[in-house]
Amino acid sequence: MPTTLDALSTARAQLLLPAGLSLDGAADSLGSILGDRADYGELYFEHRQSESWSLEEGIVKSGTFSIEQGVGARAIVGEQTAFAYTGDLTRPSIERALRTVAAIGAGGQSRTVALDQAVDRPSLYGGDDPLASLPDPEKVALLARVEQLARGRDPRVTQVMVGLAVERVVMLVVRTDGVVAADVRPLSRLMVTVIAEQAGRREQGRSGGGGRYGLDRFDDAWLRRHAEAAVDTALLNLEARPAPAGVMPVVLGPGWPGVLLHEAVGHGLEGDFNRKGASAFSGRIGERVAAPGVTVLDDGTLRERRGSLSVDDEGTPTSATVLIEDGILKGYMQDTLNARLMGMAPTGNGRRESYAHLPMPRMTNTYMLGGGLDPTEVIASVDDGIYAVNFGGGQVDITSGKFTFSMDEAWKIEKGRLTYPIKGATLIGNGPDALTRVTLIGNDMRLDEGVGVCGKEGQSLPVGIGQPTLRIEGLTVGGTG
Numbered sequence: 001m002p003t004t005l006d007a008l009s010t011a012r013a014q015l016l017l018p019a020g021l022s023l024d025g026a027a028d029s030l031g032s033i034l035g036d037r038a039d040y041g042e043l044y045f046e047h048r049q050s051e052s053w054s055l056e057e058g059i060v061k062s063g064t065f066s067i068e069q070g071v072g073a074r075a076i077v078g079e080q081t082a083f084a085y086t087g088d089l090t091r092p093s094i095e096r097a098l099r100t101v102a103a104i105g106a107g108g109q110s111r112t113v114a115l116d117q118a119v120d121r122p123s124l125y126g127g128d129d130p131l132a133s134l135p136d137p138e139k140v141a142l143l144a145r146v147e148q149l150a151r152g153r154d155p156r157v158t159q160v161m162v163g164l165a166v167e168r169v170v171m172l173v174v175r176t177d178g179v180v181a182a183d184v185r186p187l188s189r190l191m192v193t194v195i196a197e198q199a200g201r202r203e204q205g206r207s208g209g210g211g212r213y214g215l216d217r218f219d220d221a222w223l224r225r226h227a228e229a230a231v232d233t234a235l236l237n238l239e240a241r242p243a244p245a246g247v248m249p250v251v252l253g254p255g256w257p258g259v260l261l262h263e264a265v266g267h268g269l270e271g272d273f274n275r276k277g278a279s280a281f282s283g284r285i286g287e288r289v290a291a292p293g294v295t296v297l298d299d300g301t302l303r304e305r306r307g308s309l310s311v312d313d314e315g316t317p318t319s320a321t322v323l324i325e326d327g328i329l330k331g332y333m334q335d336t337l338n339a340r341l342m343g344m345a346p347t348g349n350g351r352r353e354s355y356a357h358l359p360m361p362r363m364t365n366t367y368m369l370g371g372g373l374d375p376t377e378v379i380a381s382v383d384d385g386i387y388a389v390n391f392g393g394g395q396v397d398i399t400s401g402k403f404t405f406s407m408d409e410a411w412k413i414e415k416g417r418l419t420y421p422i423k424g425a426t427l428i429g430n431g432p433d434a435l436t437r438v439t440l441i442g443n444d445m446r447l448d449e450g451v452g453v454c455g456k457e458g459q460s461l462p463v464g465i466g467q468p469t470l471r472i473e474g475l476t477v478g479g480t481g
Contacts, residue, residue: 002123004182004310011172011182015045015069019089026174027113029091033098034176038106040076040336041176043094044313045069046355050167051131055143057159070355073097076337077105085356115174119181121317123310124303125212130166130188133214139164142190142218149227150194156238157231158202159195164188166215173315181315186212187306187462189451192227196234203240203423205233206408209449211304226449233390233409236421243410243425243479249385250427250475251378251413254446257388258467261296262366263396264403264431267456269298269323270349270361271338273398280401280432281329289329290435293371296324298333300348300364306450307365307464311348314359318348323366324435335361353459363454365464371441375469378440380416386425386477387411387418401431404478424480434472442469 016022026043034041047069054062070087071094082101086093134142147160169185189210195202207229211217252260273279281289290296300318302308309318314336322330334342335350338361351362379387387410394405407425411418447466454463 002127002184003120004123005118005120007123007184007310008118008172008180008182010184011045011170014047014170015089015172021089021091023115023174023180025091026094027115029095029098030174030176031111031113033095034075034102034106035108036111037108038075038077038176039340041106042074042314043174044072044074044355045089045172046071047170048167048354049131050165052163052165053139053143055147055162058144058147060140060143068354071097072355072357073101074358075101075104075106079341080104081337081358083358111176113176114178115180117177117179119179119311119315119317121310124301124308125186127184128186128214129168130186130214131168133216139215142215142223145220146190146192146223146227149224150192150231153228153231154196154235156196156198156235157194158197161193163191171313173313175315179315181311183310185309186214188213188215188217190218190226191451192230194230194234196231196238198238201238203234203237205230205235205237207233208451211306211450212308213304236409237423240421240423243422243477244412245477245479247474247476249382250472250477251382251385251387252467252470252472253387253389254375254442254444254469255466256448257391258367258448258465259391259394259452260403260405260427261368261467262363262454262463262465263394264401265296265435266298266363266366267396267398268401268431269332270363271332271334271342272361274332275338275342278399280399284329285331287329288327289432290324290327291438292327293441294324294327294435294438295322295369296366297322297369298349298363298366302365302464305365305447305464306452306462307363309348309364312350313352314346314350316346316348316350318364321347321349333361333363335359351461353461357459360457362456362461363463365447365466367445367447367466368468370443370445370468373440373442375442375444378442378469378471379413379418381440381471382413383415385413386422387413388427396431401433402429403431404428426478428476428478434475437473437475438470439473440471444468
């Protein structure tokens with residue numbers, strides 16, 4: 001199994017040596033330019049190769065390939081942060097970036113940065129390069145196979161769109177506290193969207209998945225499962241009735257419906273919002289914030305999951321961080337800056353979109369643990385309500401916790417039975433309040449298929465989400481019926 005020390009060798013060979021750079025040289029530049037007045041400083045090197053393909057109407061409509069590399073320099077003095085970046089991996093350019101960030105008040109006596117804390121842990125992913133895992137003609141054939149499977153599922157399918165995105169990121173971080181860490185990160189994702197028509201009505205369905213591995217995981221059985229799932233959702237929506245409106249119990253299905261947890265609760269548990277007092281959870285550690293039985297974790301250590309990282313973008317090993325335990329708030333997700341200012345330990349949640357962005361506390365894989373009930377018991381407990389199988393888009397206000405989510409697939413529950421699919425339903429509520437309204441928890445905790453993308457302050461990152469089947473009381477459903 002690869003380790004982060006293996007990644008360090010790869011990073012040196014790919015990022016430093018071609019530019020005539022060295023780890024010791026990077027450390028010398030950090031120490032001599034930032035000096036001893038900076039509380040913290042770092043250089044973050046990155047090389048990213050990415051590729052995407054899309055197929056529609058049986059032909060490849062687009063294909064892209066890109067290579068980006070550069071280095072970001074950061075200095076922190078108290079609560080002040082200075083940041084600069086360059087796409088030129090030469091020592092003069094890197095030192096110009098360091099001099100820029102030193103202008104915030106760093107300086108003083110030169111410090112010696114001894115890189116004596118090389119992070120060594122097993123990698124959470126193999127050594128696959130997704131871009132090289134299949135020849136280009138086979139990637140196109142893979143997309144065509146998905147379309148064939150979808151169209152063969154039902155004659156009402158009129159349009160199929162398939163997208164494939166892969167990347168390989170090599171990162172290296174050198175810090176003034178002597179930490180040096182590296183990671184080599186593969187990532188693959190395939191999505192299929194279908195449109196079905198019947199009697200003049202058109203509906204859409206979608207499915208997909210991925211993770212930190214190569215394209216060999218997308219075998220024929222995997223492709224068939226997602227192609228058929230997308231078709232089945234579209235066909236189901238052709239039969240859907242207008243959604244009811246009102247306040248009612250809602251059962252959330254396992255897996256992807258955890259996006260509600262991610263948006264309505266997860267962001268509010270990130271360290272920066274809580275340090276600034278902007279979160280509904282600020283200053284509430286040790287208090288009950290959710291119903292008994294509700295335990296929420298952010299776990300970046302799950303092997304090959306989309307949101308997992310062997311080390312975060314500051315070189316801190318990721319961890320399984322308990323955020324809420326049996327309804328009690330236990331902690332927040334932290335990067336190095338907010339952890340230091342709050343007197344807490346970093347949790348391995350310092351993440352950034354690229355070398356040209358500042359790191360901040362971000363989620364990895366955020367999920368709720370399962371309970372003791374069979375999911376059929378949870379549904380059977382509802383006399384009149386809604387079962388939400390799949391969510392589309394949503395919005396949340398971090399300060400208030402208020403959210404609005406649309407449902408891609410949902411069912412009406414009557415007398416404990418799923419009676420008919422509904423369309424046009426939205427969930428409206430308050431995240432922290434919704435956690436206190438959880439009354440039943442299924443034993444079927446499931447992670448999503450590996451498609452999540454999270455946005456924060458203009459930065460987008462891959463994440464994972466999950467949950468078991470849940471019954472939540474008194475949610476407002478906005479409907480069309």
